[in-house]
Amino acid sequence: MRPESEAELSGIIRGAEAPLVVQGGGTRGVARAGAVLETGGLAGVRLYEPGALTLVAGAGTPVAGIEALLAAEGQRLAFEVPDLRGLLGREGASTLGGVVAENASGPRRVAVGACRDFCLGVRFVDGRGEIIRNGGRVMKNVTGYDLVKLLAGSRGRLGVLTEVALKVLPQPETEATLVLRGLGDAQAVAAMSAALGSPYEVTGAAHLPGEGTFLRIEGFEGSVRYRAGQLAGVLAGFGVVEQGVGPWQAVRDVAMLAGRAGDLWRLSLRPSQAADVVARIGAEAVVYDWGGGLVWALMAPGVDLRARAGAFAGHATCLRGAFAGAAPEPAEVAALAQGLQQQFDPRGVFA
């Protein structure tokens, strides 16, 4: 099924007798069983105003096309869209709808915000076949409830996105990366915290155990030179600070864990707890991003990471393995989520 309009999409949903699996490029998220509903027919850039930092496009629009269009005007999707095909063993071309549905956000998220923070408006068709819009195309919008945030990251469970309005940002003139080597995980997180707590606008903070701890600075040339120098001063207490090439694309795509056997987990947690949690879980390999707020872990098959981690401030999701599926939530939160699910998809079309 490949609808070319919202009306067609609505018809498909209303007539669905069995669960549908919404597919953009099929490059993200946990695989589900069901009849595939492709979004490629809902593509196309509808509006792009560089002077207003605004872009509106159909949800089926390939992200690569959007990024090329923006780059030509010296702009970009600042939240840094990850390419997880290598990590998850997928093929296909990522679409805007998929990125928003997964709230897919890379290293720069720690500084500028996630995908959901750049979504200005959405159009979607819910499980009842209703065509709904929320938000608009302006940055400041508090008219009624914010269903834009609700739909972002909803993983296709509440409706099919058909159009998204985004805030874009300028591409910087240049960038620099500071590197510390040989830091233990706890020291690395402390160093990243010191950097992120400085006024020098760090836009990437990652730690690859055994390789190094990396801090990124972006902006105008003079500004980057100045800030890199100041930041090196801030970090001097942690060890020798070098300037080097940043592994930011690899961190963004979690390339270090691609093509390796084992269960794949993703933790979102309070940075100062990250090293302790990692010490408890006994992973085969880990990657720290977002200053320690995001940890990717490769585990031996069948290991219950949550049982080993115990209680911590945050949550862990298994993306591949015995425990694959949504992370458990507190009962009251789960009840509300279930209620919303019921409202937007009473027949379980997106189950």
Next chain:
Amino acid sequence: MDMPVPDAGILLRKARIVARLAAVLPADAVVSDAHELRAYECDALSAYRCPPMVVVLPRDTAEVSAVLRICHDEGVPVVPRGAGTSLAGGALPTADCVVLGVARMTAVLEVSYADRFIRVQAGRTNLAVSGAVEEAGFFYAPDPSSQLACAIAGNVAMNSGGAHCLKYGVTTNNLLGVTLVLMDGSVVEIGGPWMDAAGLDLLGLVCGSEGQLGVVTEAVLRILPKPEGALPVLIGFNSSEVAGACVSDIIKAGLLPVAIEFMDGPCIAACEAFARAGYPDCEALLIVEVEGSGDEIRHQLGLITDIARRHDPVALREAADADQAKRIWLGRKSAFGAMGQINDYMCLDGTIPVTALPMVLRRIGELSRDYGLDVANVFHAGDGNMHPLILYNANIPGEQEKCEALGADILRLCVEAGGCLTGEHGVGIEKRDLMTVQYGPADLEAQLRVKDVFDPRWLLNPAKVFPLQVTAGRRLG
């Protein structure tokens, strides 16, 4: 202003309801004396007033939960109230409601500079949040102009913005977690000091829900390191079109100023008469502020002034130090006071695509002439948030109604131009009936279905946000 008819049955049970509330709260936390209730009869939309049945002032989440459980049991509507600074009537009571004020809940519960967050009771004022982390060199970014008085609870309810939002975002972009008490008294912890939701983004949904989904008693907020410094440049133009084009060029040059303020001729004239800041006599004024080290500021201001010169400005003043900066901001910061000295005024906050500014200003000028009421315009040029200030005389019979009608037409114009009804103040009661201008029936029904999940009995702030006829079935059912 249309409000639901107070429920006679509730009013008959007032003594019992007050007694039940008094049993779970300290004596001074229940206000039922007629004189004292007047203090809660309105918020900053002071044209509309109605004393509530009773006011409660709980001190913590447990007390809020106990109060809501009683009100749920009694079927009594509850109007949450932060500091009562809403410009949209968000805290306007009905005669049969309980106003639940969180202003006594102001404690700082936890601060972490390593993890860059602060956890506070939601009654704490916005400025006092920054105040708590200032000495360590941090601040809380969303800074509405009422920040000295407004409460975090209200900021979360309205998804408040401020002058810094182009660079730092609004409340929803700086909110990490809340403790939310539902209408039935259950306590929900949503989010926390981590960066994304495990499942659905309920936090994003609650922020901006105008006190209709639950009462926020605690909030986890992102704190940021303070920039090294900031300085503005003032640019005067002979037309708003040119000013708009200049803003567009600044953005396209890859600059991200921390603030871009626009004022039109009438606003400039009024501010100059009031504050004597030395503003040029011109059609349009921009104040652009940038942040960073001294060198970074000079570099950015250099780029901005180069761009400005290409547009033939009638005035161009770069601040060289804090004193000059203060003088540049003086007029803009006294804009509302300046208006208030001339007249009563109504402040709107419709948002438009920044590129639509010249057309919208032209149309506002036409509407202003049609209605015979003057309008001065302040505009956050970076994010499109307009603040048309409609000047009127409340003492002239019918003038307030005329002013509201003009306001409604201006907001319709904002929506027509591709914008929205409200960028910062929220819908409250003020823009309820314009919701159908921006949203269709299915769009509104989707939002109502969300409230059905959080508050199935429709007792929390039920008369706000949506047109009364749209919610009648749910409120009275």
